[in-house]
Amino acid sequence: MTFSSWLQRQWWHPTPASWPLVPLGLFYCGIASVRRWCYQIGIFRVRRVAVPVIIVGNITVGGSGKTPLVAWLAQHLSAQGLRPGIISRGYGGRVSKGPIQVKPGHSPREVGDEPVLLARRSHCPVAVGKDRHAAARFLISTQQCNVIIADDGLQHYSLHRDIEIEMLDGDRRHGNGRCLPAGPLREPRRRAKLVDIHVCNGPPRENEIGMNLRATEAIQLSSDIQRRPLNSFQGQTVHAIAGIGNPRHFFDMLEQQGIRIIEHPFDDHFAYRAVDINFGDDHPVLMTEKDAVKCEKWAGPHHWYVPVEAEPDPALIELLRHRLQDDINGQKAT
Structure with a gap:
């Protein structure tokens, strides 16, 4: 586990190991408050x-x-x-x-x-x-x-x-x-x-x-035309890619559709390469729409993105x- 991953885990699921950072957090809070007060x-x-x-x-x-x-x-x-x-x-x-x-x-x-x-x-x-x-x-x-x-x-x-x-x-x-x-x-x-x-x-x-957030379909990334119902992947094993602030939301959404997923979480705003979205097997790849705009040039017919509606x-x-x-x-x- 990287330090960044450990740190973020402490933010949402804290342990005593994060207590030494509290003084830095108080200092940051003070700076943010003074900045707003100046405005x-x-x-x-x-x-x-x-x-x-x-x-x-x-x-x-x-x-x-x-x-x-x-x-x-x-x-x-x-x-x-x-x-x-x-x-x-x-x-x-x-x-x-x-x-x-x-x-x-x-x-x-x-x-x-x-x-x-x-x-x-x-x-x-x-x-x-x-x-x-x-x-x-x-x-x-x-x-x-x-x-x-x-x-x-x-x-x-x-x-x-x-x-x-x-x-x-x-x-x-x-x-x-x-x-x-x-x-x-x-x-x-x-x-x-x-x-x-x-x-x-x-x-x-x-x-x-x-x-x-509602998701009902997947769109083929290479064509942006072919669509299929998201629940048509039910029972299949897919690679799930999510480079967003909370990848768990995307993974849980797919699992709720009965899809078996292999998780591939990435950092928010991750700069993808071809190797990051190709896994050397025949499983479909499902990703968020935010990731899709960065992966279009490497997409094959097995790459799909899942748009969500608020x-x-x-x-x-x-x-x-x-x-x-x-x-x-x-x-x-x-």
Whole structure:
């Protein structure tokens, strides 16, 4: 087991061996709190844009279902007649400053895996750049977007936000409750109490909105046309690839379909090579859609990806409608 794997296990299933890291976690918490306070009192500048900004993020590292929720949110707002745009840092890509708009020809190595996936799934303009404010202004001026969704932007306080959505993993939640490196928290746990909306990927608790991830089919990676029901793999042995924040979610989802899996977990944003997805046998290979955008050029007919759809509780739709209407009316008044 690598040190990184051991450390992450301590975050979610702590033992006394992680206690020496607690002072470092307290120091990190202090720095994060002071940084946020500096934005609150005006030492650091908070910049606004002319349209409502929705932040989707979390106070923990690792996956929780943000990307499917962002895609759903963009599709929902488009269906309501709005023109949403998505901004992202483009983690894992080569964009040093930007902003640039994600185009069909862009690869994950250039702009990051999540922006490529979001552009394909949402059919909305996606901009990548280190400066989130500049990326938002870019989409407003070039694409006439009238609402901005910031993917994983909860800690980017330089951009004013109208609605904050915390995405929670229903199994892991806030882990051991400690800040990095002693735990998974980017900020003290009390920060979560200040968020407007809490969405839980799993059974929700009080004051949380539940969300499920639904997967019903697999799509052949080499053609992107041939599809088959996911349950058609029932009883088969497959290689399961997951380079996401919590690979366990993907593996459990396949096993719930009665699929026998050989697990291949990778780090989030992993840069795949051909050898990583070919195993020298005839077993089908199933992977997440996020991994698929990085593996297309090595895919054979036995490689399939499994798209997931976010299904939040209808209460989220109603809550967003009221909050956005209030924000739009407030901006018109000013």
